[in-house]
Amino acid sequence: xxxxxxxxxxxxxxxxxxxxxxxxxxxxxxxxxxxxxxxxxxxxxxxxxxxxxxxxxxxxxxxxxxxxxxxxxxxxxxxxxxxxxxxxxxxxxxxxxxxxxxxxxxxxxxxxxxxxxxxxxxxxxxxxxxxxxxxxxxxxxxxxxxxxxxxxxxxxxxxxxxxxxxxxxxxxxxxxxxxxxxxxxxxxxxxxxxxxxxxxxxxxxxxxxxxxxxxxxxxxxxxxxxxxxxxxxxxxxxxxxxxxxxxxxxxxxxxxxxxxxxxxxxxxxxxxxxxxxxxxxxxxxxxxxxxxxxxxxxxxxxxxxxxxxxxxxxxx
Amino acid sequence: xxxxxxxxxxxxxxxxxxxxxxxxxxxxxxxxxxxxxxxxxxxxxxxxxxxxxxxxxxxxxxxxxxxxxxxxxxxxxxxxxxxxxxxxxxxxxxxxxxxxxxxxxxxxxxxxxxxxxxxxxxxxxxxxxxxxxxxxxxxxxxxxxxxxxxxxxxxxxxxxxxxxxxxxxxxxxxxxxxxxxxxxxxxxxxxxxxxxxxxxxxxxxxxxxxxxxxxxxxxxxxxxxxxxxxxxxxxxxxxxxxxxxxxxxxxxxxxxxxxxxxxxxxxxxxxxxxxxxxxxxxxxxxxxxxxxxxxxxxxxxxxxxxxxxxxxxxxx
Numbered sequence: 093x094x095x096x097x098x099x100x101x102x103x104x105x106x107x108x109x110x111x112x113x114x115x116x117x118x119x120x121x122x123x124x125x126x127x128x129x130x131x132x133x134x135x136x137x138x139x140x141x142x143x144x145x146x147x148x149x150x151x152x153x154x155x156x157x158x159x160x161x162x163x164x165x166x167x168x169x170x171x172x173x174x175x176x177x178x179x180x181x182x183x184x185x186x187x188x189x190x191x192x193x194x195x196x197x198x199x200x201x202x203x204x205x206x207x208x209x210x211x212x213x214x215x216x217x218x219x220x221x222x223x224x225x226x227x228x229x230x231x232x233x234x235x236x237x238x239x240x241x242x243x244x245x246x247x248x249x250x251x252x253x254x255x256x257x258x259x260x261x262x263x264x265x266x267x268x269x270x271x272x273x274x275x276x277x278x279x280x281x282x283x284x285x286x287x288x289x290x291x292x293x294x295x296x297x298x299x300x301x302x303x304x305x306x307x308x309x310x311x312x313x314x315x316x317x318x319x320x321x322x323x324x325x326x327x328x329x330x331x332x333x334x335x336x337x338x339x340x341x342x343x344x345x346x347x348x349x350x351x352x353x354x355x356x357x358x359x360x361x362x363x364x365x366x367x368x369x370x371x372x373x374x375x376x377x378x379x380x381x382x383x384x385x386x387x388x389x390x391x392x393x394x395x396x397x398x399x400x401x402x403x404x405x406x407x408x
Numbered sequence: 409x410x411x412x413x414x415x416x417x418x419x420x421x422x423x424x425x426x427x428x429x430x431x432x433x434x435x436x437x438x439x440x441x442x443x444x445x446x447x448x449x450x451x452x453x454x455x456x457x458x459x460x461x462x463x464x465x466x467x468x469x470x471x472x473x474x475x476x477x478x479x480x481x482x483x484x485x486x487x488x489x490x491x492x493x494x495x496x497x498x499x500x501x502x503x504x505x506x507x508x509x510x511x512x513x514x515x516x517x518x519x520x521x522x523x524x525x526x527x528x529x530x531x532x533x534x535x536x537x538x539x540x541x542x543x544x545x546x547x548x549x550x551x552x553x554x555x556x557x558x559x560x561x562x563x564x565x566x567x568x569x570x571x572x573x574x575x576x577x578x579x580x581x582x583x584x585x586x587x588x589x590x591x592x593x594x595x596x597x598x599x600x601x602x603x604x605x606x607x608x609x610x611x612x613x614x615x616x617x618x619x620x621x622x623x624x625x626x627x628x629x630x631x632x633x634x635x636x637x638x639x640x641x642x643x644x645x646x647x648x649x650x651x652x653x654x655x656x657x658x659x660x661x662x663x664x665x666x667x668x669x670x671x672x673x674x675x676x677x678x679x680x681x682x683x684x685x686x687x688x689x690x691x692x693x694x695x696x697x698x699x700x701x702x703x704x705x706x707x708x709x710x711x712x713x714x715x716x717x718x719x720x721x722x723x724x
Contacts, residue, residue: 230696234696264696267705268708298654298655373706376574380550380576384583384694385697385698390583390682393585
C-alpha cells in the first residue's frame, strides 16, 4: 500500500483496499496480505491524547467501518491478513493482526510482541515513535494456525513490522512447522527529525536479507508487505516481497504506491529444508541456547569475569 | 583457501597457509581468519576407521606439525582464527576453532555445536557427511572473548560452518555484546553423490544472506571464510566475505582458490544497532521465546490441538 495521510478519511482508505482486493482476486490470489495498521496512517508517529486514539482503533472486528472489506472478500471468495490497532473492552490497545479465511472466519489473531519506540515522547521532536506508549506488549505468543483447503492446509504464522528483525519470532513459528509467515510493516525510511543515521536505501536493503535469511533458516515462505511512501512528511520504505523457503525473492513491489504483487506458493518447497538442513529434531541443541530465554540484555565477557571475581571474593 | 586433496601433505598445505599469512600481513591485517578443518582435506566426507582419523587430528595445539604457522604469526606479528579437528587425551574428538592473539597466546577455544550429517554411513554412497560420527557435540557453549589492544579490545566470538545457519548461535554471542564473529566453513556446493537438490549457485547464495542478516540482527561484524573448490571430486562453495554490522558485504572472495580479502573493521559501527534498533534490554521479550529452549523439534498446530484434546479426554 502507498501512504495514508492523517487527513485521509477511513472511507477513502477502505476504497483503496477494496480496489487492491479486486485486483489481487482477478489475478487468482486466494490470500491477500495487507500491511500493519492498514486502515489508517501510522499514527504512533504523533503524540496523541487517549481520546484522539479512538479514531485509529477498532473496538471489534469486523465493525461497520470495515464491514465492506469482509463482505467483498467472502463474496469473491478470498481471505486476507490485515494489521490494525485493537482496542479491548477493558481499554487496552494492541498492535494486532488477523488472518481471515475465505469463508470470512477469523482463523487467528496475533498481537505484536516487539514494540519499538518509547513510552515518553521525545521533547522538541516533530515526529515520534510511540508504540511502547500506545500499545501493550502482545500476550498471545507467536501462534501458528493450520489453514483449510482454500489455503492448501498451510501452517501460517503472523508477525508485525519490527518482529521480522527478531530471529526469535521466526524460530518460535518455525518450531510449529510454519510454512508461510505473513508480515505487514510501516518502517521509517530515514530519521524524519533529520538525524544523520541510515538512509532509505540502507533501510530498504535491511528488510530483505532479514526476511530472506529467516525464511530460509525456518524453511518457510514469507510475505512481507509495506505501507510505503510519504505520510505527512515522514517517509516509509517499500520493498514488499514474497520469499520462497530457500530465501529467494520470487516477487517484489517496484513502487511506493498501491501495487499488487502475486506469486504461487508451492508448500512442498518447504520440505527440503525442514527434512534435511533444518531438521530441527536432528540438529538443534537447545541445551546450548539457555541464555536466549534467561535474560533480555547483553552481559559482556569482561562483566561476566567481574561477576566471577566478585563471587570468588564473596566466598573468602 | 582453495581445496586440499586427500593426497596433499600436511607440509604442503601449511606452506600455502604461510603464504596467505604473509600476504595478509603485508596488507596490514592483524587478524587472519582461516577456514574450518584448515590443515587438512574435509575428511568427514570419507568413511574412515578410528586409526585413520589420527592423521587428521591435533592432539595438542600448537604441535610440531603446525608450529611454523604459530612462530611466523607471532614474529610478524599477527593473530588468527583457525579450525581443526581436536583429539583430547581421553580420545574424544571435537570440530574445534581457536583464536590466537598477536602474542601467540590462545585467547579462546570453541567446539562446534551444530554438527551436520549422520552417525551411520550412507550405504553405497561414494561421499559421506560423518561429522556426527567423528565428533562429539561442542560442550563449551558459544563463548565470546574480549581481545587486547592489537584487536582494539573487540569482543570476538567464533562459529564453525553449519553454526552460521542457526540464529540461536548468533544470538547467544549477541547477548555477550559480540562485535566480531569469525566463521570458517566447508560447505558442499552440490550433492556429490548426484542427488538432484540445490546447486552451487543457490548454496553459495544461501551463505550470504544468512551471514548478512544475522550480523545485522546482532549488530556485529562477521568474517565468513570458506575452504572452496574441488576436493577429490566433491565441490565446496566459496563466497568468503566480510560483513559490516548493518549487514553489508564490504569485501568478498572472487575465486575458489587461495585468496586474501582484507577490510578495516570500525568497531564503532556496531553502536548504532546495539544502542537503538537492537537494544536487546529495551526490546527483547524472552518470556515469549520459551519454546526455543524447551524442545529441539517441531510440534505442528494440529498436533498441539490433538494433545489438548487428549488431555481433556484424559481428564474425563
